[in-house]
Amino acid sequence: MEILGATLRICLDDPKTLDESVLFYERLTGSRALRFERGGVSVAAVGCFLLMTGPEPELEVLRKVAATIAVDDVDVARDRLAEVGARVVAGPVPTPVGRNLIAAHPDGSVFEYVDRRRP
Numbered sequence: 001m002e003i004l005g006a007t008l009r010i011c012l013d014d015p016k017t018l019d020e021s022v023l024f025y026e027r028l029t030g031s032r033a034l035r036f037e038r039g040g041v042s043v044a045a046v047g048c049f050l051l052m053t054g055p056e057p058e059l060e061v062l063r064k065v066a067a068t069i070a071v072d073d074v075d076v077a078r079d080r081l082a083e084v085g086a087r088v089v090a091g092p093v094p095t096p097v098g099r100n101l102i103a104a105h106p107d108g109s110v111f112e113y114v115d116r117r118r119p
Helices: 015-029 056-062 074-083
Strands: 003-011 034-038 041-046 049-053 067-071 087-094 099-104 110-115
Touching: 003 056, 015 041, 015 049, 041 056, 049 056, 067 074, 074 087, 074 099, 074 110
Parallel strands: 003 049, 067 110
Antiparallel strands: 003 067, 034 041, 041 049, 087 099, 099 110
16 A cells, blocks of 8 residues: 555634635645535645535544545555554545545544545
């Protein structure tokens, strides 16, 4: 499994702050935001930052995920994670740009693994 990078996850309590946060991170990174909706959550990916806002029950779940890790292939990641003692909590499932899964590591930390392979 090759790890290609990581994305820092930021949950915004107030949906009204998403637009101004996107502007800040676009200026900070020099990147344009990729915006989409998923499960009632508004998401903006800006450089290595993933800004999310939505209903509190959804944010409560999202806050439990420490970071998003980009990999070359989620299926390979799933197999490797199982080999080393992690537990796949959800997925793989399709996303707007590829696939993802959520895994709990033996130390209790939870990470999202994503690829850009369309199913």
